[in-house]
Amino acid sequence: MTAATARTPPGVPAGAPSRGTRFTRLMLAEWTKIRSVRSTFWALILLVVLDLGFTALFMGLTVGQWDKTDAEDRATLAADPVSSILGSGFFLSQLTVCVLGVLVIASEYSTGMIRASLLAVPRRLPMLWAKATVFALVVLVLGTAVSFVSFFMGAAILHDKVEVSLGDPGVLRAVIGGGLYLAMLGLFALAVGAIVRHPAGGITGVIGFVLVLAPLAQLLPGSIGEHVHAYLPSEAGHLIANAHQGKDDLLTPWQGYGVFALWTFALLTVAAVLLKRRDA
Secondary structure: OOOOOOOOOOOOOOOOOOHHHHHHHHHHHHHHHHHHOHHHHHHHHHHHHHHHHHHHHHHHHHHHOHHHOOHHHHHHHHHOHHHHHHHHHHHHHHHHHHHHHHHHHHHHHHHOHHHHHHHHOOOOHHHHHHHHHHHHHHHHHHHHHHHHHHHHHHHHHHOOOOOOOOOOOOHHHHHHHHHHHHHHHHHHHHHHHHHHOOHHHHHHHHHHHHHHHHHHHOOOOHHHHHHHHHOOHHHHHHHHHOOOOOOOOOOOHHHHHHHHHHHHHHHHHHHHHHHHHOOO
16 A cells, blocks of 8 residues: 655645745744844833833823813813823833834844845745734734733823723723734834834834824814824824724724724835845
8 A cells, every 4th residue: 555645836845844834933033033132122111111101190290280270171081081091101102112113124234134034035025024923913912011001000090080991982992902003003113114224214214204294294274284194104093092083083093093004004015025126
């Protein structure tokens, strides 16, 4: 009796690992690179410290100045306290994700390590997808955890003035959305880093998108300025961390996150095309 043998697809060496296995190995390699770089550890620690620190600071100031706050501002806070809680921490802590996202790939170009990476993965694009997947998962897990801790901390501080719980409509989605926003922001920064291929230039570009373009867009006259501002990546993306759509918001939380995802997908597509065409 002849033993049955598995047929190997044409063009694939016998005994070669499957695509899924190869991609898993690439992800493990990227995970090793990310966790072995000291800057990654300190950037993530800084994310936690800044987020929780500014949440406690701003919520404490809000409660301390409650009697001096305008009635309209109080009503805005009471209508969606979770957006104020999460926004307080994300205002500056998101910059650590921007910087780290750029450095994850741009630092390989500045040190020359990218050549070794591309020699190991001649097809190039699987390396980019593995790096993006691992980095997004790391930020998603940590960002979601920080978002929950920030929410419970802020809710406890605001308890005497405004009550909010995870069971309220839209709150759980908003808290999880905080992690989703940071993960997408990390991918956005990584895409910019892959396009620019220089740490300083990439960081400047991402921070410009996140902090500079929004105020400038508001200077545009009439509805043009409103629409440009609403469809900027970070302005649209952070809506996912709001429990409800604001009266002045042109997009719902999920629509805003979809716009941010489209921005990110477009930049990743450009990064992929340039990775294939340019020399390392």
